[in-house]
């Protein structure tokens with residue numbers, strides 16, 4: 001699956017234009033009001049951005065992973081909250097259905113997800129289950145042709161907008177093999193939302209608890225129709241998501257570097273531009289070199305992802321996606337830190353973009369698997385255990 005080069009070039013150019021003309025000017029509004037303006041969300045839908053990773057057969061744009069990463073890289077150039085609005089439709093919310101869903105599920109959900117008519121969230125994390133994803137406690141108990149789901153899901157991105165959730169619940173014994181992935185409609189009786197989480201950064205994003213109290217879901221809503229496969233679906237979704245996040249990290253690193261260069265070119269001290277001092281140049285150079293390394297990795301990782309059979313898991317590709325997530329999320333943290341340093345005291349002030357980007361990028365080292373989880377995945381693979 002991929003878009004022809006010419007059409008993709010046009011899409012990329014229009015995304016770049018949209019970012020510069022619509023998103024960058026709205027960054028301050030988002031920061032101040034902690035909200036993405038609805039007219040911007042509508043424009044994103046009209047541009048097809050909610051469906052870039054969904055095949056054309058299901059109403060999406062059908063980008064390859066390499067192409068999706070190019071677009072994610074562009075979206076990384078502005079406040080990360082904009083990407084978050086459509087992030088679950090592009091990635092963790094929709095991809096389980098695309099990879100492992102039945103034909104009926106794909107036809108039923110993917111076109112609406114691609115158009116943005118249906119916002120879909122991904123509900124794996126729980127109060128007592130974060131990094132140890134196989135330990136989830138949310139229960140799914142069989143009741144005739146249905147399941148009754150009970151439990152709490154935590155930090156669920158876009159839950160307040162969601163019309164449905166790709167939700168992991170335990171339908172059988174302990175461990176990964178007892179987990180089943182369901183499509184759960186948001187309006188189901190017994191499903192309620194907690195209050196909005198207050199966060200360090202990424203203002204404009206929405207996360208909250210999703211609480212299930214005997215929520216009745218037909219067995220037909222099990223992704224792929226077979227119980228006990230949910231953990232593997234979640235892991236495959238996260239492999240892809242980790243590449244996407246890595247591309248976002250690189251885009252944001254480029255934005256912060258550009259902000260830092262612009263500042264170093266105009267700020268004068270000791271009678272000259274601070275960028276003329278080699279100690280400042282050293283910081284810029286380290287950021288540029290690390291960004292180049294990170295982006296080269298992501299491009300390679302995405303090409304390898306595209307080369308494997310679609311929907312199937314390849315441990316070597318998973319390991320490389322983790323390498324990308326590990327390196328790029330840490331890299332953008334260092335780039336943001338240097339960005340603040342180059343700005344001096346101004347970098348600590350909210351009116352400068354680097355102050356908020358510094359807070360925004362901190363999340364990249366946490367969600368879709370912490371740096372330490374990426375290390376575990378890579379280490380396990382190297383020791384021949386997966």
Ligand code: COS
Pocket residue numbers: 092124125130131132133134176177231232235236238239313314318367368369370373376377386
């Ligand atoms: N693709 C497909 N299958 C995978 C897989 C992948 N990437 N990773 C693991 N699996 C399979 C394994 O092959 C194993 O299958 P078998 O039982 O048939 O052998 C099964 O899943 C269990 O795997 P494993 O034993 O490796 O599971 P662990 O409990 O050790 O957990 C980690 C593995 C730590 C990698 C997992 O829990 C994880 O990714 N945690 C972080 C969760 C996360 O990112 N949360 C973010 C919140 S969502 S935004």
